[in-house]
Amino acid sequence: MLDRFNGLAPEAAEEALLACCASPGWAARVAAARPYPTSADLVVAGVCAFDELGWTDLQQVLAAHPRIGQKPAGVSTESAWSRREQAGVRGSARELAEVNEAYERRFGHLFLIFASGRSAEEILEAARGRLRNDDETERTVVRGELRKIVELRLERLAEAAA
Structure with missing residues (x-):
């Protein structure tokens, strides 16, 4: 139990x-x-509450995430989880920096993807594809990616608290 x-x-x-x-x-x-x-009740409650967040709230959440391929600052739980989630992107810093810049110019916020278990090549391909999205489509994609990250982190929190 929790x-x-x-x-x-x-x-x-x-x-x-x-x-x-x-x-x-x-x-x-x-x-x-x-x-x-x-633990499942915690995850469900957290995901349901996440689903009610507006775009302004999501921008705040985005601002707290490190760029893909960039080492998170600090030693917080969030930064440790980000490092683990982005383990597959090590060694592709230059390409990821370029796509991050292009994405940020296009959409006004950092590129975010559920990176856990994905290779750098998969992430780069997804980022390049998402650069072709219109703003509304990309907001929907970002919400979905953030939702997956929140769900994974809630599961980890529940495991750590058990």
């Missing part, structure tokens, strides 16, 4: 959740819904 997570003070629970999704409102909402009887 006794440890459920027993945290509200501020500590929110801090743990911010490593999953850098939206203070989201973290407060998920923390306030404790206690969770199972």
Whole structure:
């Protein structure tokens, strides 16, 4: 069970959740819904709360993510998870920097993809393809990619708290 997570003070629970999704409102909402009887309940609640975030909230979440292929700053749980999730992109820094720049010029925010288990080549191919998206389509794709990241991180949080 999630006794440890459920027993945290509200501020500590929110801090743990911010490593999953850098939206203070989201973290407060998920923390306030404790206690969770199972890890699956935590994941479902977190994903449901994520689905209600607007684009402004998602931009805040995007801003907290490191660029693909760029070493995250700090030693937070979020940065450690980002390093693990992006393990497949090591060694492609120049190409990834170029596609990141092109993407940011095109859409006004960093390129984000669920990188866990993907190679640098797969990520580069996806980024190049997504540069052809219109703004609305890309926002939908970004939401889906962020959702997958949040779900994975909630699962990891639940494992760590169990």
